[in-house]
Amino acid sequence: MATVEVQNIHLAYDKMLVVEDVSFKAESGDISGLIGPNGSGKSTIIKALYRLITPSSGKILLDGRNIGNYSQKELATMVSVVPQFPLLPSLFTAYEIVLMGRNPHMGLFDWEGREDHLIARRAMEMVGISTLAPRRIGELSGGEIQCVVIARALAQGTRIILLDEPTSNLDIGREVEVLDLLKKLARGKGVTIIMALHDLNLAAQYCDQIILLNKGRIYKSGQPEEVITGRTVKDIYGAGSIVFPHPLNKKPTVIPVAGTSRMSE
Amino acid sequence: MTELAKPGRGVKRPYSLLALFIMLVLVIIVGVWIGSVDIPFMTTLKILLSRLPFVNITPAWEDSLAVIILESRLPRVMLAGIVGAALSMAGATYQGLFHNPLADPYLLGIAQGAALGAVIGFMFPGQGNLVPLFAFAGALLSVAIVYALAGRGMSLTTLVLAGVALGAFLGAIVSFLTITSGQTMRGILFWLSGSLALSQWSEFEIVLPVVLVGGILLILFSRHLNIMQLDEAQAKALGVNVEKERMFLIIIATMITAASVSFTGIIGFVGIIIPHAVRLIWGPDYRFLLPLSFLSGAIFLILADLVARTVGPGEIPIGVITALCGAPFFLYLLHHNVKAIL
Numbered sequence: 001m002a003t004v005e006v007q008n009i010h011l012a013y014d015k016m017l018v019v020e021d022v023s024f025k026a027e028s029g030d031i032s033g034l035i036g037p038n039g040s041g042k043s044t045i046i047k048a049l050y051r052l053i054t055p056s057s058g059k060i061l062l063d064g065r066n067i068g069n070y071s072q073k074e075l076a077t078m079v080s081v082v083p084q085f086p087l088l089p090s091l092f093t094a095y096e097i098v099l100m101g102r103n104p105h106m107g108l109f110d111w112e113g114r115e116d117h118l119i120a121r122r123a124m125e126m127v128g129i130s131t132l133a134p135r136r137i138g139e140l141s142g143g144e145i146q147c148v149v150i151a152r153a154l155a156q157g158t159r160i161i162l163l164d165e166p167t168s169n170l171d172i173g174r175e176v177e178v179l180d181l182l183k184k185l186a187r188g189k190g191v192t193i194i195m196a197l198h199d200l201n202l203a204a205q206y207c208d209q210i211i212l213l214n215k216g217r218i219y220k221s222g223q224p225e226e227v228i229t230g231r232t233v234k235d236i237y238g239a240g241s242i243v244f245p246h247p248l249n250k251k252p253t254v255i256p257v258a259g260t261s262r263m264s265e
Numbered sequence: 266m267t268e269l270a271k272p273g274r275g276v277k278r279p280y281s282l283l284a285l286f287i288m289l290v291l292v293i294i295v296g297v298w299i300g301s302v303d304i305p306f307m308t309t310l311k312i313l314l315s316r317l318p319f320v321n322i323t324p325a326w327e328d329s330l331a332v333i334i335l336e337s338r339l340p341r342v343m344l345a346g347i348v349g350a351a352l353s354m355a356g357a358t359y360q361g362l363f364h365n366p367l368a369d370p371y372l373l374g375i376a377q378g379a380a381l382g383a384v385i386g387f388m389f390p391g392q393g394n395l396v397p398l399f400a401f402a403g404a405l406l407s408v409a410i411v412y413a414l415a416g417r418g419m420s421l422t423t424l425v426l427a428g429v430a431l432g433a434f435l436g437a438i439v440s441f442l443t444i445t446s447g448q449t450m451r452g453i454l455f456w457l458s459g460s461l462a463l464s465q466w467s468e469f470e471i472v473l474p475v476v477l478v479g480g481i482l483l484i485l486f487s488r489h490l491n492i493m494q495l496d497e498a499q500a501k502a503l504g505v506n507v508e509k510e511r512m513f514l515i516i517i518a519t520m521i522t523a524a525s526v527s528f529t530g531i532i533g534f535v536g537i538i539i540p541h542a543v544r545l546i547w548g549p550d551y552r553f554l555l556p557l558s559f560l561s562g563a564i565f566l567i568l569a570d571l572v573a574r575t576v577g578p579g580e581i582p583i584g585v586i587t588a589l590c591g592a593p594f595f596l597y598l599l600h601h602n603v604k605a606i607l
Contacts, residue, residue: 076503083498104504
């Protein structure tokens with residue numbers, strides 16, 4: 001299966017450095033979480049992992065091969081993406097959008113075959129949005145659209161899935177459903193999953209490895225209990241909170257404490 | 266597997282293609298039949314059929330009627346059809362590539378470039394046949410300049426703005442030249458408002474292959490055109506080489522627009538209205554949108570030209586008809602699909 005190796009990358013927009021000297025390795029079957037405050041470089045790193053931006057220095061290896069050496073199509077058969085704010089044309093149906101996930105597996109002039117349709121339907125079923133199939137995108141809610149894009153990534157059938165805040169528009173039930181599904185894909189099929197997350201508790205619950213970013217650099221990385229501590233939360237986010245082991249599974253759990261931010265002084 | 270809701274669209278698209286094709290043939294026949302000289306319908310039909318291979322009809326009509334049908338009306342109808350088809354497909358392509366419902370085939374300054382070329386063509390006395398060539402060159406040149414100005418790795422917005430700016434600049438030159446052109450002014454104004462009055466077979470024979478080859482290429486790329494309606498990041502993540510394919514498709518759409526414009530002048534409205542109407546009725550999938558736009562555009566412009574040349578005492582500019590007939594129809598569609606547009 002697929003490994004992702006990030007080696008000392010620097011990323012910049014128009015010469016403004018936003019990510020400095022970041023290295024990590026994501027293994028097959030694991031979920032790796034990028035966490036950190038707003039503007040810490042999470043999304044930028046995700047963008048580099050599907051070559052939307054190219055590192056100004058450092059290397060990204062997919063299965064040991066430099067990401068720059070993949071053709072656009074090869075890359076799309078290897079990596080699928082759930083962006084944070086996907087723009088979708090409103091007249092397409094949800095099903096048509098999910099079916100687009102099959103594009104990298106098809107010749108330019110092919111039509112989707114039986115199998116492609118089967119895969120697209122199964123992907124929608126897995127995400128639990130089969131009933132949305134005939135609905136137009138313009139009629140869907142933000143959370144529903146997020147699920148459509150996740151189903152498209154599944155239909156793409158890649159060994160690496162990148163997600164940027166995949167649950168930002170979902171209610172708590174949906175949130176757990178989607179993340180459970182991702183966990184199952186990682187464990188059951190050996191998919192490599194890398195996602196940017198805001199929610200520290202979700203990151204602690206689901207990630208095997210957590211990379212905590214601050215101002216474009218890695219502040220700390222490791223297992224959730226190593227990274228998410230009262231100390232790091234205070235250092236990075238500035239707010240006071242208590243961190244304790246989750247009563248059921250001992251994962252670190254963060255509860256903010258009102259009146260502990262800089263604003264309250 | 267549990268029963269899934271059927272992903273589908275209200276109107277069956279393959280049948281619609283067939284129905285529109287049959288309609289196109291009928292509209293061509295009607296377009297050839299009606300005109301300033303009354304010719305019986307059966308005679309018209311026989312004259313047309315006599316030209317098909319393997320059909321044996323003994324001519325029982327005056328030669329002058331055959332000339333009117335075959336050398337005057339038929340080339341005009343056919344040119345109207347192919348130009349309507351070209352503008353509709355080019356408009357559909359531009360709208361998809363630029364994520365902009367207001368995009369039309371003239372978005373990147375083609376119209377003003379072609380107009381400037383045509384005006385320069387008119388300035389060579391007695392050289393009316395230079396006009397199409399100059400218009401064609403002007404159209405291609407203006408798009409090339411827009412592309413070069415916007416630079417590599419440009420955003421779509423930059424490209425559109427460059428097109429608008431260059432268009433305004435060229436338009437100003439055209440106005441200046443037109444006003445100071447003296448005797449040729451009438452010809453220029455006639456050309457600028459678009460007309461099929463001087464259609465000949467030779468023009469159709471040039472436009473047809475360009476539009477057919479270009480149209481087939483666009484249709485072949487239509488699955489990628491669908492994906493390019495998403496944002497650039499998603500299109501790339503789905504394996505589409507966005508920059509290259511976008512440029513290629515713009516070149517194709519520009520070619521078929523330029524070929525049409527150079528013979529008929531600037532016919533507005535078709536390129537915006539037809540693709541939107543098709544989208545509202547049959548959905549946004551380019552694999553159907555393009556061929557359906559081809560047929561609908563052809564039918565629409567043949568009918569518009571029919572009205573333009575038969576209703577008034579003289580000829581009405583075709584742009585007037587396309588807007589007069591097309592706008593209410595489009596507003597009706599829009600009214601019944603408000604939700605879909607939002």
